[in-house]
Amino acid sequence: MRIAYLALGLNKFHFKGGVGNKIDTQRGFWRNFGHEEHLFFLTPDEVNHDKATAFQYGPLSRLPLLKNITRFISRSSAMARLIEELRNYHPDLIYLRYGIYAFPLHKIFKLAPVIVELNSNDLVEYRHYGWLSYWSNLFTRGISFRNSSGLVLLSNELAKVPENAALGKPIRVIANGIDFEKNQPLIPPKNITPVITIVASAGAIWHGVDKLIYLAKRFPDLTINIVGDGQENMDGLVPLNIHMLGFVPRDQVRDILMLSDVACGTLALHRKNMQEASPLKVREAVAYGIPLILGYHDTDLSEINNEYILNIPNTEDNVKTYAEEIRSFAYKMMGRRLDREAFRACLDQIHKEEVRLQFFADILEKKKNQI
Template sequence: MKIAYFLQLNMGPGTGVYKKVLSQARAWQQLGHVVTLFVVTKRPDVLHDLQHSNLGLQAQVETYSGSRLPAPFDGRLQAMARLVQRLEGERPDVVYTRQDLYLPPLQRLLTRQRVVVEVNTNDLGELRSASLPFMVYYRATRGLLLGRAAGLVYVSYEIAKQPHYAKFRPPHTVIGNGIALEDTRPLPAPTAGPPRLVFIGHAGQPWHGVDKILQLARLRPDWRFDLVGISAQDTPEDAPANVTLHGHLDRASYERILEAADCAVGSLALHRNSMQEASPLKVREYLAYGLPVILGYLDTDFLSGAEFILRLPNTESNVKDTLGDIERFVRSWQGRRVPREVAARLDYAHKEQERIAFFASLLESAGAREHSATRPRRVP
């Protein structure tokens, strides 16, 4: 199968989305398929990494200025149009992309190619804080992408059932996010010291619930907390003395922090996005390193729960209401790690077999329709 991975990629090397895209593409290659990345970006580091690093992937990259001017004046439309033209020359069997803002060059792609769209979030819930002009345009055009896709891949069952997604009729499947297990190593558990919790995230994401982690730190001043990806200017209030804000760190640096932690914390405020279920990349990374996790939502790959996951109610007061449960969970995991085989089911080597099978089913259905359309009719 010949697969083109087409996307706007403005999250730099080392971020969860960037690592996911490369891991998916590598997994498809390892399964014997021909894969090319077609990337539109405004980031020089993305261009350099895709073209000059030893990634083992074919990549076609178009850049634009990234100025403060809105599209089309920032050059994005022209860059995307050039990339679509280059993609057409490759004649792929399937074009895979991530749900994003619909822009006019996508029209040509959707009408001439078999496009499968990955849906990563409850978009209308997440974008409620966007500007009015953006939301008007987004709502008016989102159906041009979702309604014309050959197939949809949702990262959670909840998203697939949302009315504003369920109304679109392309074939679909649900595949939670995964992890490149080969990029991680089992970490030994700390054997002494007070309980220590770690969180990895990004600033400006209210559904992460960083404010709730700070609340927990105040309620348990004898515990230690490490927040990676969060700086002092990113918090709505001063962090207590038992919290260390590390800001952005590379993998080697945050691995040392994970090794010192007893438990990890996932998103605690997904209710702020009107969501109850998710499969965040960072939680898969925690589990791959062997850390048990505290969550505020239902995980797509562990719908029945698991001993290494403490699921809090998805409410604003969940930390305060379950403080005793949190304390018992953390102390029960001190000196222990999650077995490596747990993460094996989350590995891209497993996840991407499901995705490829979905691509194959779309190709088979399309072939059957074409055969039926060209078959001579029997004359009675």
């Protein structure tokens, strides 16, 4: 197959973090399986990426009203250029990482069958990005979904969202995975007291960073690293045992996790009306052998009974209610690492890409039979 990977909004931080690594890993496996691929993407930043074609856009004015208008025009112009390059690539299939519609995106559906990957419940998540993003997404999402040939969803919960299920499209649920060969286990640290680390994103309230600040205040003996968010986003001063590290490149995140006893998954998924997810950083922690605290239903992990995983409810008061259990778990995990081989079968990226590629082949075969 000749696959065009299309993304509508990748910035420089994506490429330095988990999203960029995920895309590169997927593309690498596709090549290893004998397929051709190329990444085409829109970006607000100047990004040079191997074997990819970037189309930069941005506002041409600083005035609030003109800023939004000129940004829309610039993004549409970049999209038109991208489509022309896409047409010249002659793909057999287009894999679209879902993002807000950019005119004239609708033209791609005449070039090849399009499979849309949806990573979150966009109907809820875009509420957190402001009224313009929310309404733009609400009115235009149907263009991508109704014209698609199939959907790849990251959770069973997303498949059950009425607006997604009503589309009647072929669906394959494929949670995020990890390349075990590229992420080797880390030796446990020799900390005097427990170190807990969460990899979050600035402004993403569903990560529940505020809950960890409560935990740090209650238990000064715990050290808590918060990667991806900074002091400037907090209300007031944080305790001395909280380390607000801001954005950290992926290779440096590994160094932080190397010194951690426990990694923490998202703690407030309920804030965007979701129960289920498959965070990339949780999978990375498993590959490194780091014990986990999960405050949500993980598509791959939550049904596994393992002493190295502490599951707490996906509720607003989960950390407050289970604070003692979290502290005890952190102490118990000091100097220990989980057996990552126990999770390889459900998390290994190579298997997930085999499933994805078979879905691609099934869609193409179906289209062929319809001719």
